[in-house]
Amino acid sequence: LPKSSEDRLLSWLRQQIAKEWGEESLLGDDAALLPTRSFAVTVDSQIAGVHFPADLPETVLARRLLAVNLSDLAATGAQPAYGFLALAATAGFDHRRFFKAFLTACRSFGVRLAGGDLARHPQATTASLTLLGTRPSGGRFLRRSQARAGDGLWLSGTVGESAAGRFVIASGARFDGRKVTLPARLDVPALRAAARQAVLRHLLPEPHLALGRWLGRQPRAAAIDLSDGLALDLSRLATESGVGALVTTPELPFSDRFRELCAAIDRDPEALALGGGEDYVLLFTLPAGRRPPRPFHCTEIGTITSDRRLRQVGAGEVGRTEDLPILGWDHLTGK
Amino acid sequence: LPKSSEDRLLSWLRQQIAKEWGEESLLGDDAALLPTRSFAVTVDSQIAGVHFPADLPETVLARRLLAVNLSDLAATGAQPAYGFLALAATAGFDHRRFFKAFLTACRSFGVRLAGGDLARHPQATTASLTLLGTRPSGGRFLRRSQARAGDGLWLSGTVGESAAGRFVIASGARFDGRKVTLPARLDVPALRAAARQAVLRHLLPEPHLALGRWLGRQPRAAAIDLSDGLALDLSRLATESGVGALVTTPELPFSDRFRELCAAIDRDPEALALGGGEDYVLLFTLPAGRRPPRPFHCTEIGTITSDRRLRQVGAGEVGRTEDLPILGWDHLTGK
Numbered sequence: 001l002p003k004s005s006e007d008r009l010l011s012w013l014r015q016q017i018a019k020e021w022g023e024e025s026l027l028g029d030d031a032a033l034l035p036t037r038s039f040a041v042t043v044d045s046q047i048a049g050v051h052f053p054a055d056l057p058e059t060v061l062a063r064r065l066l067a068v069n070l071s072d073l074a075a076t077g078a079q080p081a082y083g084f085l086a087l088a089a090t091a092g093f094d095h096r097r098f099f100k101a102f103l104t105a106c107r108s109f110g111v112r113l114a115g116g117d118l119a120r121h122p123q124a125t126t127a128s129l130t131l132l133g134t135r136p137s138g139g140r141f142l143r144r145s146q147a148r149a150g151d152g153l154w155l156s157g158t159v160g161e162s163a164a165g166r167f168v169i170a171s172g173a174r175f176d177g178r179k180v181t182l183p184a185r186l187d188v189p190a191l192r193a194a195a196r197q198a199v200l201r202h203l204l205p206e207p208h209l210a211l212g213r214w215l216g217r218q219p220r221a222a223a224i225d226l227s228d229g230l231a232l233d234l235s236r237l238a239t240e241s242g243v244g245a246l247v248t249t250p251e252l253p254f255s256d257r258f259r260e261l262c263a264a265i266d267r268d269p270e271a272l273a274l275g276g277g278e279d280y281v282l283l284f285t286l287p288a289g290r291r292p293p294r295p296f297h298c299t300e301i302g303t304i305t306s307d308r309r310l311r312q313v314g315a316g317e318v319g320r321t322e323d324l325p326i327l328g329w330d331h332l333t334g335k
Numbered sequence: 336l337p338k339s340s341e342d343r344l345l346s347w348l349r350q351q352i353a354k355e356w357g358e359e360s361l362l363g364d365d366a367a368l369l370p371t372r373s374f375a376v377t378v379d380s381q382i383a384g385v386h387f388p389a390d391l392p393e394t395v396l397a398r399r400l401l402a403v404n405l406s407d408l409a410a411t412g413a414q415p416a417y418g419f420l421a422l423a424a425t426a427g428f429d430h431r432r433f434f435k436a437f438l439t440a441c442r443s444f445g446v447r448l449a450g451g452d453l454a455r456h457p458q459a460t461t462a463s464l465t466l467l468g469t470r471p472s473g474g475r476f477l478r479r480s481q482a483r484a485g486d487g488l489w490l491s492g493t494v495g496e497s498a499a500g501r502f503v504i505a506s507g508a509r510f511d512g513r514k515v516t517l518p519a520r521l522d523v524p525a526l527r528a529a530a531r532q533a534v535l536r537h538l539l540p541e542p543h544l545a546l547g548r549w550l551g552r553q554p555r556a557a558a559i560d561l562s563d564g565l566a567l568d569l570s571r572l573a574t575e576s577g578v579g580a581l582v583t584t585p586e587l588p589f590s591d592r593f594r595e596l597c598a599a600i601d602r603d604p605e606a607l608a609l610g611g612g613e614d615y616v617l618l619f620t621l622p623a624g625r626r627p628p629r630p631f632h633c634t635e636i637g638t639i640t641s642d643r644r645l646r647q648v649g650a651g652e653v654g655r656t657e658d659l660p661i662l663g664w665d666h667l668t669g670k
Contacts, residue, residue, distance in 0.1 A: 121461070122458075
């Protein structure tokens, strides 16, 4: 199965921990599930110039930071509880503006800000958020390792749109916290709505917490949040479960006019969907025949297999399959 | 009582939380003490060029990051348990070297690395560590708010040496993980040992965890770790407890040849002790007459007062007191 250089480092790290502690590593899911206490813990960072444009309003950064972290809790089926923020901002950063938006967003998701660390950063505003979530009563935590051959493979939303939004921003679009302004080339009737939506999808993803909790009440489910592209994150889920997967859907779930938008920004839609990253939808498995309630808008895209390979149904001959292209976001190389 | 711009922002933030949540803020101690579960949680960052020299070996950064965070757990009397690391490193950073040293250090303190986030940073390696500590059986968590008029005021080590070490490094000293090399001016018999020791004290502080746990077994104790200078951190402890303090010791606890070293680097020893920061010793209070066991090497430096002022016994006339100079490290302005 394909691995990014980050994954290779993590494999090494887990081996070191196994050697060092003589016990199973706690690493390997979207949030750590701590033994003896029912807490799921996750940490994620947002760095100016890497994860968001340096001129992004503080209010949007605040909401994005929280949403991206909450998506990790969603993937473990946890109920958000406490937040710890390490914020290192450059000169001119409006802390109060940031915190007002951050507290409002925290409140709407049931997160209490319980601590943190403030520093100045000489070059690039860097924010790390640690979230603690609790196990909902009557539910269990979700793991990446619970997929079994024959399970259905599902996505809880469209893929590739966030990555398209990143390229729309790179081509000059801006979001001031209220409205998106587009470069003239994209500010045309056929593309305007899709381009604006892609920018918002990229900057302000919606964590699928309710779905995560629903999955935690099913007899068995595996889940991962899509942060680094479908191919890489599916590979992670398959690795943890010791299985493979066959993508059977002729087309992945795309947002409205996604192909037209991709053509306008000169990107391949399949490549963005498989490797663009930052979709922040859940990729999950359920035993065959089970399906999530309709309001979650999930799409079944394939099946779990026993052969430890990632395959997709080919475009040509009926019944023919091919390897899933190895694409994905590598956090260490930034590619 | 004096406040840094960081403290003013935190006061505002705590008011916002009180308004927003209609309940007491969890902010205000070195680590958050979470209700209903016995966890203390702390987060701290280390940024290249701000908290450590950009050419510091990965092994030393790893040990420093952990030690600085553990000092916060020490100030709450917690037993270290789990760590979550957000590491954003620049190109060329040796992750494996870092993690080997980090895991070794974690092991020696009973910390399990349980999760984290890896990213590249375009300009400055930035690491944030979140630690969860448990309440030791038979002990309680320490708060900043438990000081009462008449209590003794104590320090668990010398002050100012770490700040002196920072200036020794700025003047050209380097630590390669094994030995300290000094600029010629300081590499002389009268200063060599003190200068080397100051560099090590700055880069590799020792968290006073055993003392913190001992304090947690006393009937009443207040504690804070000295990260931003005695004056500012004493002000924080006094503010949280609604008290003042009188420093009665004619000289604060200084390391060997500290005055000579300060003269050589052209710094005022009292100013470094009161405002240099990063001492990572505990400042704590105990009811009058109580004293920590000798092996902890603590020094009683004054008394808690009811008048909400920070004063020290003057150098001149007997019985005369003066205001403690308002000095300290401000994380938002970096001064």
